[in-house]
Amino acid sequence: MFCAHYAADRCRSCQWLDKPYASQLALKQQQLITLLAAHQPFEALPAVASREQAFRYKAKMVVLGSYEDPVLGIVNPQGDAVDLADCPLYPASFANAFTVIKRFIQLAALVPYQVAKREGELKFILLNESWHTGRLMLRFVLRSKNHIAVIQKHLPTLRAQLPALDVVSINLQPQHAAVLEGTEEWILTPETRLRERLNHVPLYLTPQSFFQTNPEIAASLYATAMQWAEQLQAQGAKLQRIWDLFCGVGGFGLHLSSALQRQTGEEPELIGIEIAPAAIASAQQAAQDLGLRRVSFQALDSATFAMAAKDAPDLLMVNPPRRGLGAQLCQDITRLAPRWIFYSSCNPQTLARDLVDLPDYQLHKVQLFDLFAHSSHAEVLLLLERKAR
Numbered sequence: 001m002f003c004a005h006y007a008a009d010r011c012r013s014c015q016w017l018d019k020p021y022a023s024q025l026a027l028k029q030q031q032l033i034t035l036l037a038a039h040q041p042f043e044a045l046p047a048v049a050s051r052e053q054a055f056r057y058k059a060k061m062v063v064l065g066s067y068e069d070p071v072l073g074i075v076n077p078q079g080d081a082v083d084l085a086d087c088p089l090y091p092a093s094f095a096n097a098f099t100v101i102k103r104f105i106q107l108a109a110l111v112p113y114q115v116a117k118r119e120g121e122l123k124f125i126l127l128n129e130s131w132h133t134g135r136l137m138l139r140f141v142l143r144s145k146n147h148i149a150v151i152q153k154h155l156p157t158l159r160a161q162l163p164a165l166d167v168v169s170i171n172l173q174p175q176h177a178a179v180l181e182g183t184e185e186w187i188l189t190p191e192t193r194l195r196e197r198l199n200h201v202p203l204y205l206t207p208q209s210f211f212q213t214n215p216e217i218a219a220s221l222y223a224t225a226m227q228w229a230e231q232l233q234a235q236g237a238k239l240q241r242i243w244d245l246f247c248g249v250g251g252f253g254l255h256l257s258s259a260l261q262r263q264t265g266e267e268p269e270l271i272g273i274e275i276a277p278a279a280i281a282s283a284q285q286a287a288q289d290l291g292l293r294r295v296s297f298q299a300l301d302s303a304t305f306a307m308a309a310k311d312a313p314d315l316l317m318v319n320p321p322r323r324g325l326g327a328q329l330c331q332d333i334t335r336l337a338p339r340w341i342f343y344s345s346c347n348p349q350t351l352a353r354d355l356v357d358l359p360d361y362q363l364h365k366v367q368l369f370d371l372f373a374h375s376s377h378a379e380v381l382l383l384l385e386r387k388a389r
């Protein structure tokens with residue numbers, strides 16, 4: 001992929017862009033296998049390759065410059081404001097959306113926040129596109145409530161110029177700190193969720209709920225977890241109780257539950273645990289759309305849930321943030337002793353550390369999903385089985 005910003009040394013966010021894509025993927029795979037070498041023997045499946053560009057359906061843009069001439073992008077290590085409205089990682093529609101958003105910033109006189117002076121109002125623009133529908137969700141991250149009224153006043157103009165825009169919200173982030181978003185959110189549109197669909201599963205993206213940046217590879221990741229579960233069930237494994245810890249809007253659990261039900265005609269019991277209430281509401285809506293009845297999505301801390309649990313599920317799905325599961329949760333998983341674990345990780349280092357804390361489990365399968373092409377980041381799915389005692 002050619003990127004003019006990278007070539008001019010303005011943006012180096014894609015740290016590996018100087019390597020041909022095939023070499024990037026081979027290197028990630030090799031690093032992963034080396035990291036997990038102590039857990040041999042296991043089957044290392046071929047890495048799932050991404051598109052090289054236009055795969056990133058979520059943009060987090062710092063708002064810089066002035067309201068008359070706004071810049072949407074980053075401040076690079078040299079301290080320069082770099083406009084990334086034409087970043088080739090985004091789908092083609094984002095360039096037009098950013099042009100319209102810049103006009104809106106001018107119209108509503110939304111002064112970009114200046115970190116050094118602690119002045120201004122608009123900190124970030126967060127934009128999501130649904131891969132399935134092409135519809136958009138836009139969030140303005142503001143320092144104070146001062147500009148809510150003016151954004152509301154001009155909202156009809158924004159929506160007329162960007163007809164794909166379904167959801168618009170304001171997030172309040174009053175702190176002078178490197179924090180992307182705050183806890184208060186106002187949704188300004190009648191539509192409060194962006195509809196997505198990966199494989200056969202409807203998913204709802206809302207402000208304040210996590211969703212994967214690369215939906216095409218996320219679809220492959222969910223489909224793979226689903227196929228592994230179907231294979232286990234076909235080989236006679238009992239998979240009647242599933243937990244999906246760190247479930248977000250429910251991607252893994254909903255795929256697993258609906259696929260296993262399709263295979264046997266019997267719906268497994270699914271418990272999904274996630275800290276963000278907005279994501280839980282989305283997961284509940286999707287479960288209802290799928291007609292699943294034996295589902296309980298709960299807004300809780302995963303470690304607290306596991307600590308209080310007495311009985312293990314048959315299949316434990318975990319997909320923690322970069323920090324991994326941590327020692328306490330690994331201890332509770334060991335105590336509960338589910339037979340099967342699917343571990344999806346976006347940080348192989350913390351994954352490797354967690355595996356050391358799960359000595360009762362044998363690693364069977366490893367697969368890399370390149371959600372983050374041109375970077376050193378890797379998403380991995382593992383299949384673990386409790387060792388015979």
Ligand SMILES: C[S@@+](CC[C@H](N)C(=O)[O-])C[C@H]1O[C@@H](n2cnc3c(N)ncnc32)[C@H](O)[C@@H]1O
Nearest residue numbers: 210246247248251274275276301302319320321
């Ligand atoms: C890597 S994301 C995975 C989300 C989801 N499994 C998916 O496929 O999109 C990690 C999720 O863990 C949630 N999370 C973070 N800390 C948590 C905690 N202590 N307990 C439960 N969920 C947590 C985040 O809000 C986020 O949705």
